[in-house]
Amino acid sequence: MSGESIFPPLTGPAATGIGSMPGTDAREAAKTVAGSLEALPYLPELPARGPGADMIGRSLGLLVELYARVEPSGWRFGDHPGRDTRRAHSWLGEDLDALEEFTQERTGPVKVQAVGPFTLAASVELQRGEKALADPGAVRDIAASLTEGLRLHLAEVRRRIPGAEVLLQLDEPSLPAVLAGTVKTASGWQRLRAVDRGVAQEVLRDVIGSLDAPVAVHSCAPGVPIELLRRAGASAVSLDASLLTERDDDAIGEGVEGGTVFLLGVVPSADRKLSDPAGSVSGVRTLWRRLGLDPALLSRSVVVTPTCGLAGASPAYARTALSHSVIAAQSLADNPE
Template identity: 35%
Template sequence: MDTGTGAAPETVRATLLGAWPGADPVVAARDMVSGLGSPHLPVLPELPARGPGSDAVGRSAGLLEELAVDLQPHGWRLVPEPGMDHRRAVSALSTDRHALTDIAGEAGLELDDLALRVRGPMSLAADLWLTGGERSLSDYGARRDVAQSLTAGLAAQVRSMRAQTGASRLTVIVDEPRAAAILSGTLPTASGYRTVRSIPRTEVRAAWTALAQAVIDAGASSVVLAPGRSGAGEAWPWTDLALLASESLPSASSPSSPSASGPVPEPMSALALPLVPLEGPGSDASCWDIVAGWTEAGRHIVFRLPEPGPAGDRDHRPYRDTAVGIARTWERIGLDPARLAQLVLAAPDQSGATRLTANRTLEATVAAAEQLDRIRQDGGLA
């Protein structure tokens, strides 16, 4: 991905699209810095095992401006005033940021590239509850307030992270795991007997656009949108989600806002998709149609790699066939091998793994990205 004070390296890169095991932010930061060194994309670690406030919803809710939350047995709830749970979420994110900065400083490394993953405005509204017991998504005013509050708070966080870490290129990953359910109207209400009415695509697009523009104006160089499909009955396929993302994110040719210090490089936008085969079991050719369209338009694709299989022998290497598989499909659909540099390979969520397994998965992801980049440099498969 891109830019900040200069273009990102023209290479296939690796990153993490999910949480990390353990509860020690210093240990997690050390794993990120050592495992995803340049030219790859380290991520501010998420540690749900640390407890309330470090889970995906609580961590993102802690970014809200002028809205407060607390934790109830059924989940995070919007409340009039911040209490202990809200303060814990804010403190945990600050601790994570300080830990990563300190570890990088101790290692003498500059964090030129850094990524921050947050729950997107629609999915956050789906996972926050009103005092009356329903999802805030079900109330137009509440979900509007959540979207606006998250947009303002995330922009402030981008400015803080850039100032503290010195990252010249900051990528914001907007995770919308409930996107298809929200647009399809299949998300269950609190009772489970009904579903929340589908949210109009115009409203979803407006929320995504506002958030993307706000973080770019705050200094982010890249925005990755990760829309999700999770259940049966979701009538929104990947192609429709990609189209909505395309309408919501800045195009590769869009100029950025002017800066008093000089011209600002144009922002980059990327779409996160699951890596699936073109044919055979688990295949989805529509995902590859999206990849072709996005890369030819100058945009980036983040491939979320599947969970690695269990180690069956001493020579087991996760993702050892991934690079060749992607390159073969790339050739079959007629894409220029040079465009492989627009790919980022992302290790999946590791929160349920041991630290040893998580680091091995991250190492395998980096190895796959580097192998794929060698194929790119060779002009494709021989």
């Protein structure tokens, strides 16, 4: 299927999480997510369990015919699957079991997450020791392997939750640094050459266009390349709304008018006292007014989220943050102006 899949239609206020949750109990995390997020639940990630449950290790476990292991310096590619790969597979299976249990009768959107090719390449070393991002051929190999692994993963989610309309979130927090040439070499003493924006768009388009699911691309870093992601076929862009500047206005306005959905992080992802939910989305209303957008588009164009993953939060705060996001989304729909 081509990358023309559109974001699942939003029939009302929607909120979701970015991916990670605190703790190590897959059933508790899935129960919290499914119970809190009626419009758009997601497959939780529990990095506190250790290597293989972290976002990089989990996604490396999805690769087909590429394998990685944990070294003192971090993740590094190897010749064959080892303990870390097996651990990643085991934990992903446990997470899918839990999500299946709490969403078995569900019909409608369900979100799953995986790290995108550029953040993987910026995070993993080749066998000779340099980051994979330094080798354009390795980047394309990672992208191709990831694409095949994601096809299998999406099929498995659909098998387990037959009524699900699966949405894939590609996490690319390193993409702005990749494009700016600020990713450090493995030694840390130098920086890798910037990846050409046209090349990055082509690689992402190849991945997105080869999957039979709509794709949202997430980055909680400053400078998210919204236009590039739209041209690459992303039907949604997920970002930390507090990092937006007026330089992003044109890209957001064109995106909304072109049907792109924005997952806007407005709820803090670390423990703190939360303001009134209506106050959490006041910046979104301000943005809409500044862009001159129709307030009626808000419920169809915005999904409310925490600013980033909730792995660093307390379990109680994580539950509160998700519930707060839901109430904020309802507030945005009830009072769009």
